[in-house]
Amino acid sequence: MLEDVITAYNEAVFDTDRERALKVIHDAVDRGVSPEDVVFKVVIPAIEQMIKSISESFDANLAQHFMTSQIAAEVTEEMLARFRKAPEVVGHIVIGTAQGDLHSLGKRIVIGCLKSLMIDVTDLGVNVPPEKFVDEAVARNAQVIGISAMMVHTARGENGCIMVRELLRKRGLEDRIKIIVGGAPYRYDLELYKTVGADASADDGITAGRVIAGLIKEVRR
Ligand code: B12
The missing domain is CATH 1.10.1240 (Methyltransferase, Methionine Synthase (B12-binding Domains); Chain A, domain 1)
Structure with a gap:
């Protein structure tokens, strides 16, 4: 069927x-x-x-x-909305599309997968400034920030992951909050996530769920 x-x-x-x-x-x-x-x-x-x-x-x-x-x-x-309810939440992630980037579908699919994997998600939307990623992660006690970027200049740009890393460093939050990035540019250049200062990257929502669960454990250790 x-x-x-x-x-x-x-x-x-x-x-x-x-x-x-x-x-x-x-x-x-x-x-x-x-x-x-x-x-x-x-x-x-x-x-x-x-x-x-x-x-x-x-x-x-x-x-x-x-x-x-x-x-x-x-x-x-x-x-x-009809997925089975999660009995226990693994952890919390705030996720959004990088500043200047309006592509939302990949992020939405990732969110769907994460919810089904019992990871609590706050969707910050598209065109998210770096400060907002960090402020919201702190406000919501999230262990992970997820940044989606579909265009080469938003994946590599100064106002995306690079600045989020810088803000975490300046505020002494690097042990408490990890960064995962995703989107087509990271699939084509497998080292790019490191270049922009992310802790991890994942090619799809299902892999993202596994990697994020690992990052959450790392933070809680
Ligand atoms: C659909 C689409 C659009 C739609 C977006 C609709 C929407 N609501 O999202 C519309 C028509 C609005 C659009 C607009 C534009 N687009 Co467009 N678009 C696409 C297209 C065809 C598909 C993107 C997509 O949705 N993919 C499907 C999803 C499921 O895949 P995904 O995003 O990769 O997501 C998966 C993974 O990447 C990963 N993932 C994604 N995010 C995250 C986040 C995390 C944290 C993790 C872990 C994983 C993860 O998991 C997801 C699920 O499996 C691509 C071409 C392509 N082949 O990719 C061009 C493309 C991305 N667009 C492009 C361009 C240039 C534009 C425009 C500038 C066009 C214009 N001249 O106006 C504008 C940009 C507007 C802006 N400022 O953002 C270029 C980018 C070029 C580049 N190399 O930088 C592309 C590559 C097309 C091309 N070949 O030229 N676009």
Whole structure:
């Protein structure tokens, strides 16, 4: 049954047909597919596949990029609300997209995965100034700051992770708060996270959950 759902959803998303995509998902849930399976086995693989084909297509345009990510974000958010409740929280992360960067879909998917892995998340949104990452992490007693950056200049830039590291250092918070970064530029340059002063990076939400759980343990040790 899941195979049929995957095929029908992929076709609807490819046609940027929001209504049809939502109907496929709602019907699947009514027939017993879990919200977790919808996100991890249908939506995440579909968006990854779609993005790959969009990037490779000469006909790709920003409107199509935008619609594709909006459908996925909408389904993901709806399903997240139906995820099983976490009995015990592993720790807390504040996460946002770096200053100057408005890409939100990757971050949203990461948040969905983290919630399902029982990590408490505060979403700071997009275009987040470095000071806000640090202030909010302190205010919420978070063990980890997550920074998403989809463009090369926001991943490498002075107002992203580099400044967050600098602020943690100046305020003597480096033992209490760890930094994880993610986004396409870090996938293409595997050493970049170190260059910008992060403690770790992860390629997707599921790996991020594992790495963040490790960072939380490190802080609590
Ligand atoms: C969708 C999209 C958009 C949408 C964004 C919609 C939204 N709400 O997010 C719209 C149309 C708005 C957009 C706008 C722009 N975009 Co754009 N966009 C894309 C596109 C096609 C996909 C990005 C995406 O959503 N990927 C899908 C998600 C699921 O993947 P992901 O983000 O990588 O996330 C995964 C991992 O990276 C990781 N992850 C992500 N964040 C984090 C955070 C942490 C802490 C961790 C651990 C892991 C992690 O886990 C995620 C889940 O698996 C990419 C091309 C591409 N192939 O990547 C271009 C791309 C990123 N955009 C690009 C550009 C240039 C722009 C614009 C400047 C275009 C313009 N001229 O206006 C603007 C920028 C506006 C701004 N200031 O930010 C360029 C960047 C070039 C560069 N090298 O710097 C790209 C690469 C396209 C290209 N090939 O030129 N874009």
